[in-house]
Amino acid sequence: MLKAGLIGGTGYTGVELLRILAAHPEVSVELITSRGQAGKRVEDHFPSLRGHYGLQFQSPENVKFDRCDIVFAATPSGVAMNYAPGLLAHGIKFIDLSADFRIKDIELWEKWYGMGHSCPELLAKAVYGLPEMNRESVRTASLIANPGCYPTATTLGLLPLLKSGVIAHDPIIVDAKSGVTGAGRVVSTGNLYSEVADSFKAYGVAGHRHQPEIRQSLCQISGTDDMGLTFVPHLTPMLRGIHSTIYVQLTDSSADLQTLFESQYGDEPFVDVMPVGSHPDTRSVRASNMCRIAVHKLAESNAAVILAVEDNLVKGAAGQAVQNMNLMFGLPETLGLTSVPVLP
Numbered sequence: 339m340l341k342a343g344l345i346g347g348t349g350y351t352g353v354e355l356l357r358i359l360a361a362h363p364e365v366s367v368e369l370i371t372s373r374g375q376a377g378k379r380v381e382d383h384f385p386s387l388r389g390h391y392g393l394q395f396q397s398p399e400n401v402k403f404d405r406c407d408i409v410f411a412a413t414p415s416g417v418a419m420n421y422a423p424g425l426l427a428h429g430i431k432f433i434d435l436s437a438d439f440r441i442k443d444i445e446l447w448e449k450w451y452g453m454g455h456s457c458p459e460l461l462a463k464a465v466y467g468l469p470e471m472n473r474e475s476v477r478t479a480s481l482i483a484n485p486g487c488y489p490t491a492t493t494l495g496l497l498p499l500l501k502s503g504v505i506a507h508d509p510i511i512v513d514a515k516s517g518v519t520g521a522g523r524v525v526s527t528g529n530l531y532s533e534v535a536d537s538f539k540a541y542g543v544a545g546h547r548h549q550p551e552i553r554q555s556l557c558q559i560s561g562t563d564d565m566g567l568t569f570v571p572h573l574t575p576m577l578r579g580i581h582s583t584i585y586v587q588l589t590d591s592s593a594d595l596q597t598l599f600e601s602q603y604g605d606e607p608f609v610d611v612m613p614v615g616s617h618p619d620t621r622s623v624r625a626s627n628m629c630r631i632a633v634h635k636l637a638e639s640n641a642a643v644i645l646a647v648e649d650n651l652v653k654g655a656a657g658q659a660v661q662n663m664n665l666m667f668g669l670p671e672t673l674g675l676t677s678v679p680v681l682p
Contacts, residue, residue: 340667343406344370345398345421346413349523351435353384355412355656360390362660362674364667367391368405371398406430408663411438412656414522419456422481426460431480431666433659439464439483440551450547467662469671470494470606471555476665484662485555487654488514488548488571491582493555494609494629495646498602499586500560504593505642508566511585512552517576517620520650540572578651579620584644591640595633603631607672608653608661618647625649626679627657649679 342359346352347370359365370380376397381388383395403409409425411418411434418434425432441447444458455461465479466472468490476482485493492512499505521529528534549569556565574581596614603609610630612618618630629648636642648654657675664671 340365340407340663341368341405342366342663343368343401343403343409345409345411346371346417347380347395348372348375348383349412350519350651351522351655352412353387354651355410355435355659356380356384356387356391358652358656358660358674360387361677364669364673365663367393369393369396369401369403371396371401373397403430404428408433408667410659410663411435415451416453419460422460423457426463426480431482431663433467433482433484433662434464435484435655435659437483437486437547437551439481440466440485440489441554443550443554446550450545450550466555467658468493468555469658469661469665470603470609471497471559473665476662477668479662479666482659482662482666484655484659486548486551487516487520487580487648487650488546488569488582489552489555490654490658491580491629491646491648492552492569492584493559495582495584495631495644496556496586497559498598499595499642499644500556501602502593502598503560504588504590504595504598505586506589507556507560507562507564509585509587510556510565510567512567512569512582513572513585514569514580514582515572515574516580516650517574517578519578520580520654521573534573534575536575538572538574540570542571546571576620578624578649580646580648580650580654581620582644582646584646586642586644588635588640588642595635595642599631599633608657608675616645618645620647620649621681622679623647623649623653624680625652626677627653627661627675628679629653
């Protein structure tokens with residue numbers, strides 16, 4: 339039985355991780371930290387977890403993680419990096435669900451996140467935890483940079499096309515939408531129900547933190563640095579879900595795109611390539627670790643459109659972290675992650 343710890347367990351990603359781990363047959367959650375909720379019972383903060391956890395939140399300053407095999411961080415950016423060196427020095431594997439280790443270029447990371455990095459020497463050691471792209475590296479990793487929600491859907495939607503070399507690298511246009519849980523659990527005027535309901539808007543148009551993360555992965559897949567990426571996120575009036583609509587130009591108009599995607603993902607447990615002509619919706623993956631993808635070649639055009647949907651809290655965050663944990667410890671990759679999507 340693996341013993342797990344969670345740093346920062348009071349946000350939406352934290353509670354989703356606790357929900358998934360509660361049903362995992364090979365994991366026992368030993369401790370959960372929170373500065374603001376220290377001393378409070380987990381079930382009092384999250385009534386949905388009543389009967390599953392008999393733990394109290396602990397102040398992170400007073401916690402010793404030495405009894406843990408694996409520690410997850412579900413914290414704002416800039417926190418996890420302060421824990422990583424000590425955990426790794428004690429042989430504890432670490433999965434960071436924030437962005438502290440996602441971008442390899444330290445200057446680029448500091449530009450986008452507006453702070454200095456406390457352990458830049460670990461960036462080279464961190465494995466970007468998208469299993470469909472880096473599975474073998476994940477298996478042997480001790481430090482995982484869990485991908486962002488937008489980058490997961492977008493990268494999975496582009497991977498087969500870039501790998502096979504059938505699309506132009508410029509332009510690649512990503513029009514992506516997220517439910518409001520993607521903004522976290524911190525109270526802000528922009529996320530209030532009366533601000534979000536019956537409305538729809540773009541944000542971060544001039545530049546979003548996930549753009550360099552996506553671009554880094556696309557460059558790795560293609561083996562080039564000439565990626566002309568336009569990424570525009572949108573906030574939609576729903577609780578959870580990501581819908582990434584991706585526009586590309588084909589360099590090989592004869593390519594069988596459906597076969598290309600089915601060949602790439604045929605053995606992947608958490609990527610579902612939909613039949614020709616499909617339009618996947620976010621509710622079809624709600625509360626599951628599945629990413630559903632449909633590819634459309636446009637009539638009388640040299641363009642293609644890829645549609646990718648996922649639950650931003652599961653495949654886009656906590657579920658993918660558990661998928662990575664399973665790989666790191668030699669467990670079945672799907673263990674604890676096979677729940678059927680919730681409908682409606």
